[in-house]
Amino acid sequence: MPTARVVTLAHVAAAAGVNASTASKVLNGDAAVRVGPDTRARILAAAKALGYRPNALARGLRTARSHMLGIAVPQLENPVFPEIILGAETAARERGYSLLISHSGEADGDARLYEALAAVSRVDGLLVATLEDEAVLASALARSTVPFVVINRKLEGIANHVVFDSFAAARVATEHLLSLGHRRIAHLAGRTEGYNGTRRLAGYRAALEAAGLVFDPSLVVAAGYTVEGGEAAIRELLGRGAGFTGIVAATVLTAAGAMKVLHATGLQLPSQMSIVGIHDAAIADMLHPPLTTVRLPLREMGSVATHGLIDLLEGRIGQVECTLPIERLVARQSCAAPLGSRP
Amino acid sequence: MPTARVVTLAHVAAAAGVNASTASKVLNGDAAVRVGPDTRARILAAAKALGYRPNALARGLRTARSHMLGIAVPQLENPVFPEIILGAETAARERGYSLLISHSGEADGDARLYEALAAVSRVDGLLVATLEDEAVLASALARSTVPFVVINRKLEGIANHVVFDSFAAARVATEHLLSLGHRRIAHLAGRTEGYNGTRRLAGYRAALEAAGLVFDPSLVVAAGYTVEGGEAAIRELLGRGAGFTGIVAATVLTAAGAMKVLHATGLQLPSQMSIVGIHDAAIADMLHPPLTTVRLPLREMGSVATHGLIDLLEGRIGQVECTLPIERLVARQSCAAPLGSRP
């Protein structure tokens, strides 16, 4: 497999009749270099004519900057992660960086996770969007030799992070149901220990209390972030016999799982049961009925984290701490006024 | 931002009291080197003790192999691509390669696409899963300086590709409906010019004809590969008034779009209309009713393409040409016997 003829800086310099270092300065737009306009033109012309492409490896070796970023995600099945990656990849490209992907899979135990992170070697920095247990993640990250920004959660003792306002997301979702007249609203929570889980639960509760309702723990079930979790949780809730007419689901997958069970139960959506999901994934609009959601700035989260990481790397800033506002509620057909309310 | 102390080969060599070149040979398991067992042990121990990690950039510069692969995908919104990426990333990691991601977005025109590919510079090879027009893609690829494998389509004049059996996928889907007693089966086709589109159409038609039915062009509409395309196509079909009781949808997104319209129309699924989708994405099970699908070897396609590309790179093989069999039909609740059939 003969690699195609590769044009090096030396070729360009030779063609332009200058020294390689001069060509390097000109091509890199080194501001501190004063060079004759004709020389500059010759170099540029030669580079273009020869189709010169700098060797990123050599440059990286010399400058100790690979211009590559790694992103660690737990999985690709949940649409949350492709969205984050999309934002990250776009931002990275804008800034002249490439994005190396690594999915940690079912990594448990920090050694395994650390391996996944280390596999993303030769990167200048790391974007971390995994779902590990706090302690495990912190321990793995403590060994990192490069700067990193944590996406989608705040970690005790770790400065750099970009999150969105999970509290507001749940509050807005709950308020929507409240405004429709619902008074008994259940919450299919995420992981009630995690950052997002606790914030969402708090947002749900705050909305309830602001409306003068009392928080009823029997209306809350931890459902995780999967379809199966949603199914199990709604069954549990239904089994408890604690009447409710609306549901705030922690994610769109949780909502989908709940809807499967509700359909099986024969309950009519939205007339007999309303549901709001948090995360406006494409699937929300494919569910039946189309799911009302809170649109989350996931792409933006990836993008902001990436710009922040690069700024960090380049010494422009010292820290990345950002909480993005949620976008808005997207009303579809999964919510209606509760049955009992006046018509 | 002081980069953490970095251990080089020289450090290891010094610690072991040997020359760097010796350490290099031992650490790389160079077979042609005979080295004293104690020396070898000392080197290995020193490397481990110091936590030596070879500098991938330096190694790449020296060997002219970056051990990085690029994957170009058109988008991340369609779950097809994350699945392919997952397979590719896993395979790459198994072989000691990293995966650099690049989404070409709405690239049209080969210059733009070429830029996207070139952005994935510094890679040893390229995995190409874009959706471009044949000519555009071929023209962009012609400029590639590295070997590539095309995923999910065959291209005129381009040898290396990994596809799945699109013909069989559509045939199996159609046969399922046939076996249930359907006789008027519509096809929401993909892009009827593309590789997959034509193969699927052919598979659909073959199944029909094998069952002694005549192919009716008025039952086929090009729907592309999006939800909106599915919606438009089913409306078109319904508008034609050509009666049918079953639908073979080119993708799960197409099927989801069709189902939205069918629900809006008030048709009962599956009692009044059956539907099968091609591609067993996670969403299939979240639709209502859960969608019967043909499971496609997407992850495997990514994995096989990646192994093939690496084999190509390493000179183990000369060509990658592979058509993967489909996995199987996954029956859910979107199909039933047609109304007219005996009970």
Next chain:
DNA sequence: CTGTTAGCGCATTCAT
């Protein structure tokens, strides 16, 4: 204004 020199970290001849 431009050229010279040096070296990033590694793998690879070729000598011992």
Next chain:
DNA sequence: ATGAATGCGCTAACAG
């Protein structure tokens, strides 16, 4: 069985 020397392609000091 090991070491010395060389250079991959590039950029950064420093000369001139």
